Structures are given as C-alpha cells and as structure tokens.
Amino acid sequence: MIGIGGFTAFEDINSADFLVELQTGLQTAFDRLVDRLLSPLFRFLAGDMNIPESDAEELAADVLMVVHAKVSGFRFSERAKLTTWIFQVAKNRAIDYHRRSKPDFCELSDSVVGSDTVKAGSYTNRNPHLQIWLANELAGLSEQDRQILNWRALDYDFAQIADWLGMAEGTARVRHKRALDKLKAAAERQVPQGASQS
Amino acid sequence: MNEKELNDRIVKGIRNGEIPLEVNDPVADHWLSTGAELSDAVKSRIKSNLQHRMQNAAIKQALSSVGKEVLPFGRFIESVRERAGLSRSDVAGRLKKTDEYVQRVERGDVVPTQLKTPDFADLVELFQITVRAAVEMLKAAFDTLDYKSTFRASARACAGLRNDKRGEDVERALDAFARKKQRELPRPSSLPHDIEVCASKLQDELKQRGRVDLLE
Secondary structure (H helix, E strand, O other): OOOOOOOOOOOOOOOHHHHHHHHOOOHHHHHHHHHHHHHHHHHHHHOOOOOOHHHHHHHHHHHHHHHHHHHHHOOOOOOOOHHHHHHHHHHHHHHHHHHOOOOOOOOOOOOOOOOOOOOOOOOOOOOHHHHHHHHHHHHOOOHHHHHHHHHHHOOOOHHHHHHHHOOOHHHHHHHHHHHHHHHHHHHHHHHHHHHHHO | OOHHHHHHHHHHHHHHOOOOOOOOHHHHHHHHHOOOOOOHHHHHHHHHHHHHHHHHHHHHHHHHHOOOOOOOHHHHHHHHHHHOOOOHHHHHHHHOOOHHHHHHHHHOOOOHHHOOHHHHHHHHHHOOOOHHHHHHHHHHHHHHHHHHHHHHHHHHHOOOOOOOOOOHHHHHHHHHHHHHHHHOOOOOOOOOHHHHHHHHHHHHHHHHOOOHHHOO
16 A cells, blocks of 8 residues: 655644544534635646636535535545545546536446446547557556556656655656556557557 | 557546546645645635535525425525525525515515516525425415504504514514414415516526526
8 A cells, every 4th residue: 555655734634633523514624624625626626637727616616515415424444534535526526527528427426435446438439449448458457557657647757656656766667668568569459450440 | 559649548548537546645645735726716716606505505405394384485585594504694695685685585575576587586596496386485475465464453553563673583473373364265266467477577587597497
C-alpha cells in the first residue's frame, strides 16, 4: 500500500472528531469542509478529470451535495481518509459527466467503499474495440505498473509518482518504459484487427 | 501505436470510467496541497449554488412528510418551510423579496391570485407545487379567507381579539377554525373565475420556464 507521506494540512478535516461533527449534521462543520475543499475539488475536476471550468463549478457543488447526504455512511477506520473518499466521489461524478452524452449512460453509485471498480468498455463512443482492448491490457498489468501508466498519462511527473509509490525516480521511469513497451508490442499485434474501427 | 496515442487513450479511458483510476490518499493529498485558491467570486457562486440545492433537497424531503389535508396556499408554504428547517429569510432570499412578503403570503394576507404571475410561479417552483395542487390550495385559501374575516370580526365584537395586531398563533387558530367550518359546507363544483385565470397564467409561465414537471 502506498505511503501517505508527511502531509499534515488537512489533518483536522480527517480527524475522528471532525467526522463526528460532520456526521451529526453540525452545519459549521460542513461549512468548514466546504471552505477548505472547494478550491482543491475544483482543480481536480478541471485538471485530472478535464471538466470545463464552468461545469466544474456545478460539479463541485454536486459533489458536496453527495458528501452532505452520504457522509453518515463513511467509516473512519476504512482504508481511505475522508478527503480521499470525497475525491473518489468527485471522480465518479466527473466520469458520469463525461458519459452523459453517450448512448448507454448510467450513473455510478456513490457507495462509500469500492467505488473504483468500473466495468470496462461499456461506454465508448468511438473506437470501442481498441478502448476495450486497452482496458483489458492494463488490467493484466501489476497494480503499480498500471498506476504508473495512468498517472503518467495524466501528466504527473516521475518524481511525484515515485514518491507516492515509495520507489526511486529512476525505478519509476524504468518500470514506466517497460510497461509502455509491453503495451506497444501488444498494440502492434492488436491494431490490424482494431485499425478498421479507428 | 506511439506513446502519445497510448497516453491519450488511457486518459480518455480514465475520464470515461473504462480504465479504473485509483484515487488514493497520495492523489487526494496532491490536489489538496497544490494550486491556487479560487477567487472569492467563484467560491461565492459555488456556495450559493450548493445552498440552493440543499434547500431544494430539504423542501423535497419536507413535502413527503406533509399530511394529505389540503391547506390554504400560504399555510402550506409555511408548513413545508418549517419542516425543511428554512427561515423566512431563507425563502425571502430565494424569492428576492422581503421577510415581510413571505410572512404575508404565509398568513394569507396576500393570496396568490393577487400576485404577479412570475412571483406566484417563483413560489410554486421553489416549493415544487404542481398546478393542480396549487389550484386546490388556492380554493382552500379563498374559502378560509372569507371565514376568517367573519370570525375575526366576531372575535373582535366579543372582545376576544382586542385589535388587529394578530399573533401567529391567533392567525393559525383562525385558519384552522375556518377550515373546519368550511368543510361542513357543500363546495361549489365550478372553479372561481379568479382562480381559473390565475391557474391558466401560472401554467403558461411554468411552460415558458420549462417546468413541465409541475404542469400536471
């Protein structure tokens, strides 16, 4: 499991005492949460999740509504911190946003646990064959290799990724290259069948 | 397929939810610790949006707990508002009106047929009232208003009500009594003209606002 590092700025928000205040419906606690999280949530939605800024405002409010309604189900002892759960909700809402224009749209659940597992390939609008293939290939990689590829694709730098995974930057670079080469080689074998759908 | 193309496809897959992206503590902490704060104007806009949505959700929940008795329009608004935990100022803020305006509507001092159609539609939209339900409440409001005037005069004549400075409880009691008496009388089958006109204008206004959900 990935180390958390020395981050402390949001420890108060992630404390058991604050969670109790939030879960008992204390308005001042929710207001504090909103004050602290608005900017980071907005940046995440507009950044990693590529939501246009005008819609990111709407979506940020949407995320906080969900948090308000469902925070009572969040358990302090579970693997993710409160702030991490909130970002998971934001990620799911952003995915819903991107899917909305697509034919088979259905909303992701905001269950407190296990919100990361998504059925691959159901919602592609163009070139579905290659997207399904890619999702399957990634699923076949080790968890760390998959994370390195995903985070690199989202433009995180190697130093950051290495820090999160508790490895040297050089190691992260080498593993990224190997995983990428593996994908490219697999793509070479795959593209002749998928190319017609590009 | 080159690296850029693969990366583009991975990003697309992540954003569509086809490729699972683990948002774990380090990723969340990264976004919590980097980047600039939003401007006050943007923050204020998002907070206001959030507040409105929370109020709407509270009203929706309150609506499900209101009894089946048809209340006069104003009393219905008051009942839902209180159950939703909203103050008159909250409602006044949403309607861009004063607290006194809300109070007068709730007490029935102003009946919706006297309101401008957009103002009436604002109330109907905020409290998620269908046209059909609004018509029933308007009828109840009209009936109650007549009776209340009579009882108020009687109460004053008997020195039960010393002046026109009416407390909320007195008003509610008069309303309740008037409703009780009204139920004992046969109701006219036709809709009063004022209500018919008002309902028709309301329907047009809601259509223009795209609130087809309230048109039933």
